[in-house]
Amino acid sequence: MNLISSAPRMGTTVSLTLAMALMGSCSWKVGPDYVPPEEADLPDAWHEAAVDGLAKGESSIQTWWQVLGDPVLNDLIRRAGAGNLTLQESFYRVVEARALRGIATGEKVPSVDAFGSYNRAEFSEAGVSPAAPGSDPVNIWNLGAGFTWELDVWGRVRRSVESATAGFEASVEDYRDVLVGVFAEVALSYVEIRTLQDRIDYAHGNIKTQEQTMQLTQDRFSAGLVSLLDVAQSESILTATRSEIPVLATSLEVAYNRLAVLLGQHSGSLQRELQSAPGRIPRLPDLVAVGLPADLLRQRPDIRAAERELASQTALIGVARGELYPTFGLAGNLQLEALDFSDLGNSSSLTWGLGPFFRWNIFAGGRIRNRVRVEEASTAQALLRYEATVLRAVQEVEDSMVSYQNERERRRYLGESVDATQRSLDLVLTQYKAGLTNFQNVLDTQRSLFERQDLLAESQGLMVQDLISLYRAVGGGWDPDSMEPDLALNADIQTHREGVQP
Known part of the structure; x- marks a missing residue:
């Protein structure tokens, strides 16, 4: 059900992205x-x-x-x-x-950056999203690439x-x-x-x-x-x-x-x-x-x-x-995130984002x-x-x-x-x-x-x-x-x- 409902949203995102790219050309x-x-x-x-x-x-x-x-x-x-x-x-x-x-x-042309990180963290038991009592620290592996493109x-x-x-x-x-x-x-x-x-x-x-x-x-x-x-x-x-x-x-x-x-x-x-x-x-x-x-x-x-x-x-x-x-652009990223390094290649570790953005300086004192x-x-x-x-x-x-x-x-x-x-x-x-x-x-x-x-x-x-x-x-x-x-x-x-x- 989630896959079916997400398809129209993804299609809308891609269509909007293509339309903005066409505007930039x-x-x-x-x-x-x-x-x-x-x-x-x-x-x-x-x-x-x-x-x-x-x-x-x-x-x-x-x-x-x-x-x-x-x-x-x-x-x-x-x-x-x-x-x-x-x-x-x-x-x-x-x-x-x-x-x-x-x-x-x-x-x-778009500016593309590759990034990666490793972080070992222990979460607070008294935080907004408290960790389970006695839980061990976790390893967080992250590897990916992102781009920005001013149209x-x-x-x-x-x-x-x-x-x-x-x-x-x-x-x-x-x-x-x-x-x-x-x-x-x-x-x-x-x-x-x-x-x-x-x-x-x-x-x-x-x-x-x-x-x-x-x-x-x-x-x-x-x-x-x-x-x-x-x-x-x-x-x-x-x-x-x-x-x-x-x-x-x-x-x-x-x-x-x-x-x-x-x-x-x-x-x-x-x-x-x-x-x-x-x-x-x-x-x-x-x-x-x-x-x-x-x-x-x-x-x-x-x-x-x-x-x-x-x-x-x-x-x-x-x-x-x-x-x-206003400045219009596109931004996106594709990354792998996992708690174990060996899981970085699995499809379950994949996360991505794509979408337009704009920025407009509406007041600059002349x-x-x-x-x-x-x-x-x-x-x-x-x-x-x-x-x-x-x-x-x-x-x-x-x-x-x-x-x-x-x-x-x-x-x-x-x-x-x-x-x-x-x-x-x-x-x-x-x-x-x-x-x-x-x-x-x-x-x-x-x-x-x-x-x-x-x-x-x-x-x-x-x-x-x-x-x-x-x-x-x-x-x-x-x-x-x-x-x-x-x-x-x-x-x-x-x-x-x-x-x-x-």
């Missing part, structure tokens, strides 16, 4: 669905002054360092991809974000997974942004090293010329053709030029050390390598092509990261709103609704950050274009100035030897030549650095068509271990 989700921001109000083309002299059209910027044609730089880029510590830290933030997404996804009726869990997924994708873009920055910083430091080496070479060349001039004045003084003033003046400009060498050498050591840290090496580990490897300031490509402003939305990792952060934050509104509604407002305000901030990132990206590209163009023009004029000053020095030395001009003209021309040669070397380096900054501003250094975030992470693991191939 519905596709509706509380909170706003994410809609990507409308394409930013980007110009159709760059400002005319910015692209003057640059080629229009598709640009290959994924491995931009190769256009500089410097094998040493290519190797440094590869080593930075494998050894830079900031890049490694960013990589593990991606690993962390993927694990956080896994935690959020785990809330979609995602309102989509709170799915919104949480949506937010975590977008957060993971944003961390991938942050990693790529660090990659872009590291490659650019390595190239900038390398060009600075080659520029300082050229400036030091120019200084040594001028020192050699000025030593010859001082010897000339000493010979003419010995012959009684000039006064001691000419000798003193020639010695003055020579020592002044020599005094520039320690300053340039200090800057060179600082650049060596900065590059070593970028490669994940100790300071002082690159001097011998880069001093022995012959090299000059990398050459510029014959043609520099630029894409369109709209390309920034695909290529710049910081823009892509800001968009993913906006998507993640939008989903958190749904997570917060889900707390306004905390839940204010939490919703917090997430809505944070989403508005994320949208503004995205728009600001786009504006800043356009500014950085146009600034880099203008700097590159103007420095290129400056370098042309400096080259012409150096040639003219060298001719002037040759003429004034000839006139001085013939006694047709005073030594002050020689001093002024030598000083002017050294200054212009130093400025020329500096300008040649700045022009290459401006081009590197341009490639950095457009997000060069990675391929946006490569793969999806999960696959990208696996590829980046390999890149992290082996370094990038230039």
Whole structure:
């Protein structure tokens, strides 16, 4: 009779359980669905002054360092991809974000716990259910499993997974942004090293010329053709030029050390390598092509990261709103309980329970609704950050274009100035030897030549650095068509271990 009467009750429980499980699988989700921001109000083309002299059209910027044609730089880029510590830290933030997404996804399935216990007890003879007088202590064995499952009726869990997924994708873009920055910083430091080496070479060349001039004045003084003033003046400009060498050498050591840290090496580990490897300031490509402003939305990792952060934050509104509604779930357990361990396998020791539950926070002092407002305000901030990132990206590209163009023009004029000053020095030395001009003209021309040669070397380096900054501003250094975030992470693991191939 008990078995017959219990069947309908069990059927009712199972039917109710299945109905609630079906409710949890519905596709509706509380909170706003994410809609990507409308394409930013980007110009159709760059400002005319910015692209003057640059080629229009598709640009290959994924491995931009190769256009500089410097094998040493290519190797440094590869080593930075494998050894830079900031890049490694960013990589593990991606690993962390993927694990956080896994935690959020785990809330979609039941949580199952196994349990077991053993207890030896003696019951009171004066309790509510008194034991028989003189009864012995009993052993209680218990073994089983239980589960709880929050049914995602309102989509709170799915919104949480949506937010975590977008957060993971944003961390991938942050990693790529660090990659872009590291490659650019390595190239900038390398060009600075080659520029300082050229400036030091120019200084040594001028020192050699000025030593010859001082010897000339000493010979003419010995012959009684000039006064001691000419000798003193020639010695003055020579020592002044020599005094520039320690300053340039200090800057060179600082650049060596900065590059070593970028490669994940100790300071002082690159001097011998880069001093022995012959090299000059990398050459510029014959043609520099630029894409369109709209390309920034695909290529710049910081823009892509800001968009993913906006998507993640939008989903958190749904997570917060889900707390306004009751939580439905299922709970159950299946266990064996017996007074003797050998009886645990008998059907008579079996006990089970299954049924739905709900929980509803009907009063929280306004905390839940204010939490919703917090997430809505944070989403508005994320949208503004995205728009600001786009504006800043356009500014950085146009600034880099203008700097590159103007420095290129400056370098042309400096080259012409150096040639003219060298001719002037040759003429004034000839006139001085013939006694047709005073030594002050020689001093002024030598000083002017050294200054212009130093400025020329500096300008040649700045022009290459401006081009590197341009490639950095457009997000060069990675391929946006490569793969999806999960696959990208696996590829980046390999890149992290082996370094990038230039």
